[in-house]
Amino acid sequence: MSLIADLSERFAVAFEKLGLDPSLGIVTVSDRSDLAQFQCNGALAAAKAAGRAPRDIAEDVVGGAADPDVFSELSVAGAGFINIKLTDQFLGQWLASVAADGRFGAQRHTGNGKVLVDFGGPNVAKAMHVGHLRASLIGDSLQKIFRWAGYDVISDIHIGDWGTQMGQLLIEVERRFPDLPYFDAGYTGPYPEEAPVTLDDLQEMYPVVAARTDEDPEERDRARRATLELQQGRAGYLALWQHFWNVSHEAQQADFEKLGIRFDLWYGESTVHDRVAPMLEKLAAAGTIVEDEGAQIMVVAEEGDRKEIPPLLLTKSDGGYLYGTTDLATVDHRVEMGVGLALYVVDARQALHFEQVFRAAHKSGIAPPEMILEHVPFGTMNGPDGKPFKTREGGVLKLDDLIGMVTGAAYRRLEEAELATNYGEEERREISRQVGLAALKYGDLSNHRTSNYVFDLDRFTSFEGKTGPYLQYGAVRIKSILRRAGERDLAPGEILAPANDAERQLMLVVTRFPEVLDRSVEFRAPNHLAEYAYDMVVAFNRFYEACHILREEDAGRQASWLRLVEVTLGLLTLLLELLGIDVPERM
Numbered sequence: 001m002s003l004i005a006d007l008s009e010r011f012a013v014a015f016e017k018l019g020l021d022p023s024l025g026i027v028t029v030s031d032r033s034d035l036a037q038f039q040c041n042g043a044l045a046a047a048k049a050a051g052r053a054p055r056d057i058a059e060d061v062v063g064g065a066a067d068p069d070v071f072s073e074l075s076v077a078g079a080g081f082i083n084i085k086l087t088d089q090f091l092g093q094w095l096a097s098v099a100a101d102g103r104f105g106a107q108r109h110t111g112n113g114k115v116l117v118d119f120g121g122p123n124v125a126k127a128m129h130v131g132h133l134r135a136s137l138i139g140d141s142l143q144k145i146f147r148w149a150g151y152d153v154i155s156d157i158h159i160g161d162w163g164t165q166m167g168q169l170l171i172e173v174e175r176r177f178p179d180l181p182y183f184d185a186g187y188t189g190p191y192p193e194e195a196p197v198t199l200d201d202l203q204e205m206y207p208v209v210a211a212r213t214d215e216d217p218e219e220r221d222r223a224r225r226a227t228l229e230l231q232q233g234r235a236g237y238l239a240l241w242q243h244f245w246n247v248s249h250e251a252q253q254a255d256f257e258k259l260g261i262r263f264d265l266w267y268g269e270s271t272v273h274d275r276v277a278p279m280l281e282k283l284a285a286a287g288t289i290v291e292d293e294g295a296q297i298m299v300v301a302e303e304g305d306r307k308e309i310p311p312l313l314l315t316k317s318d319g320g321y322l323y324g325t326t327d328l329a330t331v332d333h334r335v336e337m338g339v340g341l342a343l344y345v346v347d348a349r350q351a352l353h354f355e356q357v358f359r360a361a362h363k364s365g366i367a368p369p370e371m372i373l374e375h376v377p378f379g380t381m382n383g384p385d386g387k388p389f390k391t392r393e394g395g396v397l398k399l400d401d402l403i404g405m406v407t408g409a410a411y412r413r414l415e416e417a418e419l420a421t422n423y424g425e426e427e428r429r430e431i432s433r434q435v436g437l438a439a440l441k442y443g444d445l446s447n448h449r450t451s452n453y454v455f456d457l458d459r460f461t462s463f464e465g466k467t468g469p470y471l472q473y474g475a476v477r478i479k480s481i482l483r484r485a486g487e488r489d490l491a492p493g494e495i496l497a498p499a500n501d502a503e504r505q506l507m508l509v510v511t512r513f514p515e516v517l518d519r520s521v522e523f524r525a526p527n528h529l530a531e532y533a534y535d536m537v538v539a540f541n542r543f544y545e546a547c548h549i550l551r552e553e554d555a556g557r558q559a560s561w562l563r564l565v566e567v568t569l570g571l572l573t574l575l576l577e578l579l580g581i582d583v584p585e586r587m
Contacts, residue, residue, distance in 0.1 A: 001105075001107070002105045002106070002107075002511070002513075002514035002515060003094055003105065003511040004027055004028070004029070004038070004511075004512075004514075004515055005514070007027040007038060007084065008025050008026050008027045008040075009025070010025070010065050010067070010070070011024075011025030011026075011027055011040050011042070011061065011065050011082075012024075012025030012026075013025070013064070013065075014060075014061045014062075014064035014065040015042060015046070015061060015064075017064050018050075018057070018060055018061065018064065019050075020042075020046050020049070020050060020057070021046070021049075023042075024042030024043070024045055024046050025040060025042055025061075026040065026041075026042060027039070027040050027084065028040075028041075029512065030083065030084070032083075035077070035083055036073075036075075036083035036084055036085055037084060037085050037086060037508055038083075038084040038085075038086075039081055039082060039083055039084060040061070040081075040082040040084065041080075041081055041082070042061070042082075043055070043057040043058035043061060043076075043080035043081075043082065044079060044080050044081075047080070053080070054079050054080030055076055055079060055080040057080060058076040058080040058081070058082050059076055061082060062074045062075070062076060062082060068087070069087065069089070069090060070086060070087060070090045071084060071085065071086060071087065071090075072085045072086060072087045072088070073085040087497075088497035088498050088504065089497045091497065091498060091504065091507055091508070091511075092495055092496050092497035092498060092507070094507075094511060095495045095507050095510065095511070095564065095567070096494060096495040098510060098511065098567065099495060099563060099566075099567045104510070104513045104514070104567075104570070104571050104574070105511065105513060105514045106149070106513060106514040106517050107150075107514070108149070108150035109149050109150035109151050110150065111151070112340070113152070113338065113339070113340025113341065114151075114152045114153070114154055114337065114338050114339045114340060114341075115146050115151045115152065115153050115154070115339070115340070115341045115342075115343065116153075116154045116155075116156060116334055116337070116339040116341070116342045116343070117139055117142050117143045117146065117153060117154070117155045117156070117343050117345065118139075118155075118156050118158050118342060118343065118344045118345065118346075119135045119136060119138065119139020119140070119142075119143075119155070119157070119158075119344075119345035119346075120132065120135055120136050120139060120157040120158070120256070120261075120263065121135055121157065121158050121159070121160065121346065122157070122159060122160070122248075122252050123159070123160035123161070123165065123248075124159060124160065124161040124165075124166070124244050124245050124248040124268075125165065125166075125169055125199070125202035125203065125206060125244050125248055126202075126203060126206070126248070127199060127203060127251060127252075127255075127398050127399070127400070128251075128252055128255040128256075128398065128399035128400070129396045129397060129398050129399055130381060130389050130396065130397045130398075130399065130402055131388070131396065132399060133381060133399065133402070133440075133444065134347075134378045134379075134380070134381055134444060134449070135345050135346060135347070135378065136256070136259060136261055137259075137261075137440075137441055137444050137445060137580065138345050138376070138378055138444075138445065138449050138526060139155070139345035139376075140155075140259075140260075140261045140580050141445055141526040141529075141578060141579055141580055142343060142345065142376070142524060142526065143155045144577065144578045144579075144580065145517070145520050145521060145526065145529070145578050146521060148517075148574075148578060149517060149521055153264075154264050154265060154337070154339070155262075155263045155264045155265065156263065156264065156265040156266075156267050157263045157265065157266050157267070157268075158267060158268060158269075158330070159245075159248075159249075159266065159267070159268030159269070160268065160269060161241075161244075161245055161248075161268040161269055161270050162230075162231065162268065162269035162270045162273060162321075162326060163227070163269065163322075163323065164223060164224065164227050164320075165206065165210075166226075166227055166230055166241055166244065167223040167224060167225070167226035167227030167228075167230060168206065168209045168210060168213055168223045168226075168227075169202060169205060169206060169209065169244060170223075170226040170227075170230065170237055170240060170241070171209065171219070171222050171223050171226050172205045172206075172208065172209035173196070173197060173205070173240065176205075177196060180196055180240075181236065182236035182237065182239055182240040183236060184236065185236070187236060189235070189239075191235075191236070191239035191240075195243035195244075195246060195247050196240075196243065197243065197244075197247070198247055199247045199248055199250075199251045202244060202247070202248070209223070224318060224320065227320060228318060228319060228320050231273065231320065231321060241270075245268075245270075249266065255399050255400055255403075258399075258400070258403050259399075259403070259437065259580075260437065260580055260582070261580070267330075267333075269323075269326040269330075271330075271333070272326055272329035272330050272332070272333050273326070273329075275329040275332055275333060276321055276325055276326065276329045279328065279329055279332055279366070280296065280314060280315065280325075283298070283314075283364055284296070286364070286365075288363070288364045289314060292311075293317060294317030295313060295314075295315055295316055295317050296313075296314045296315040297311040297312065297313050297314060298311060298312045298314060298360045298363070298364065299311045300312055300355075300356050300359035300360050300363060302359070309352070309355065309356065309359070310352075310356070311356075312324045312328075312356040312357065312359075312360045314328070323353070324353070324356060324357055324360070327353075327357045328357055328360055328361060328364075328366060331357070331358075331361040331366055331367050331373065332361075332366050335366065335367060335368065335371065339371070340370070340371060340372065341371075341372045341374070342371070342372070342373050342374065343374050343376050343524060344373070344374065344375050344376060345376045345378070346375065346376070346377065346378075347377065347378065347380075348377035348378060348379060348450065350375070350377075351375060351377055354373075354375040355375070357373075358373040358375070361373060374524075376449070376524045377449070377450060378449040378450060379447075379449070379450055379451050379452035379453070380452045381444065381452075381453060381455050382452055382453065382454050382455065383454070383455060384454060384456075386452075386454070389455050402440070403436070403437070403440070405457065406436035406437065406439050406440045406457065406460070406461065407432050407433050407436035407437075408432075408436075409436065409439070409457050409458075409461045410431075410432045410433075410435035410436035410439060410461050410469070411428070411429070411432035411436075413435070413461045413462070413463065413469065414428065414431065414432060414435065414587070417463050419431075419463075419473075419587040420586075420587050423586075430584075431584045431587060434472070434582045434583075434584050435461070435468070435469050435472060435584070436461070437468075437580075437581070437582070438467075438468030438469055438471070438472050438576075438581045438582070439457075439460040439461040439467060439468045439469055440460065440468075441468060441579055441580050441581055442460070442467060442468030442471065442530060442579065442581065443455070443456070443459075443460035443467070443468065445526045445527060445529075445530045445579050445580075446466060446527055446530040446531065446534075447527060448525060448527045449524070449525060449526070449527070466534050468581055470534075470537065471533050471534065471537050471572070471576060471581070472576070472581065472583055472584065472587075473587060474536075474537035474540060474541065474572065475537075475569065475572050475573060475576065475583040476583065476584055476585075476586060476587045477544075478540065478565055478568060478569040478572070479569065479583075479585065479586070480586070481544075481549060481550070481562075481565055482562070482565060482566060482569065484550060485549075485550060485562055488550070490550070490558065490559070490562060491559065491562065492559060492562040492563035492565070492566045493556065493559025493560055493562070493563055494556075494559070494560060494563065495560050495563050495564060495567075496556065496557065496560040499547075499557060500546055500547070501546075502539075502542045502543045502545070502546035502547065503543055503546070503547060503561070503564070505539050505542065505543070506536075506539045506540055506542070506543040506564065506568065507564070509532075509535055509536055509539040510536070510567060510568065510571060512532065513532070513571060516528050516529060516532040517529070526578070526579060529575050529578055529579060530579060532575065533572060533575040533576060533579070536568065536571065536572050536575070537572065540568050540572075543564075547561055549561045549562065549565065
């Protein structure tokens, strides 16, 4: 149980003794830290039902909750706000229990059902670029948060590998290399093991063929037919498509590795291809889908909609499938996998699409009523002009180039701050990589995911202010304290009651973790953990300035402080891990 849960339970009992709803006893961190540590506002909500003045109710609640071993002060302010301060002895005892439980007071989720986090979503034949960054960082943090909270988590990259773009690339490769066996309908194989094209080749080809199919109706029809034949299983096309997939996967996996992101599943639209036809037949037999000018659609609008929700288009008039088709089949697959909650971490601009798909999944019975399908939208990373981030030339910046940019900036920042100056070049480069990624990740995740933000390289790589490097440096500083203590054979001991306000405030910050974790899970929002990590480093720095740990003469007090330092480091390291940020051993 968390500290706030314990306090809420005490006040719930006090309200219940007065014949009032115990849920009124909810305790929160005080809005006025200068007046109190915690507060309870339930008396104001109880006034109407009780027919009494809220201040009178609050006075009675205070009398019922009073416990000198727990509370150093309970007072009523204003119309009926209850201000709460703990005894130092109780706070020290609570911190000692937090230090011992291994989860910093957070309970492990024990519910059934799998949580699937769908994020990343790159396309075959395209290198990763800055447009993939937010989905990747937010999704990775969410998979880490949910997994640590105790959920059974599966992460799936959901590659775009089965649409019209594939047909366009097939006809472009054929135009350039017509003698390849993939285009010979009479060829029986085996097909070459080595890919005839690289990812760079595919990236050069795609804009060329896309422009041509936009301008030339005959070419457009060729691409559509090639897409349809691929989806219908033409052997040569499938073999060439597999080469497209393999060269793309190799490059994309390398980019994700550089970001420190891993997936449990590398599924894509093609994974569910064999499910599509039986699914459509079943839906047609049930009367769930209807014909519309040769296409198949599902009406998903509902009575009471305040905006127009168009039907979900499942097949085109030529029989080709669309994103909605494969997304619906993907839901079907995930039901079979035992997924109870599916989080789709995708750009906010896809909100209508997911509303259509999720409604279709439930309306058709593909998804059972209890299955939660949730779009987790996010805003854009913008340049100084307020528009989605581009290169100086106006192009889309490759992810690998962005990583190189932040790593280089981090290297220069380390030099300016005179950090890691005496280390070997290899170690300095590794620290620069860690610091650069911290700058990039914290710069993104410290914003609420639905907000747009401006990519500011100078601010993000600073060792001052609310930045990833600042938090890393705080953690490295804590490691240094414990390392120097170990060199002097000083060991952490039992946590005592706080000796001053800086120590007290650090302890109080540590106790907030369970509620911060719960908010991050509930709102699918890593920024709560990012903000909390910053609060922890600020509180620790004040504690460090006020408490001269390694020079303290009282051995018991020194051991208590070292234990508090150890707990702080453990929790801060966990928070950074949940944000995908590594902590260097030294700087």
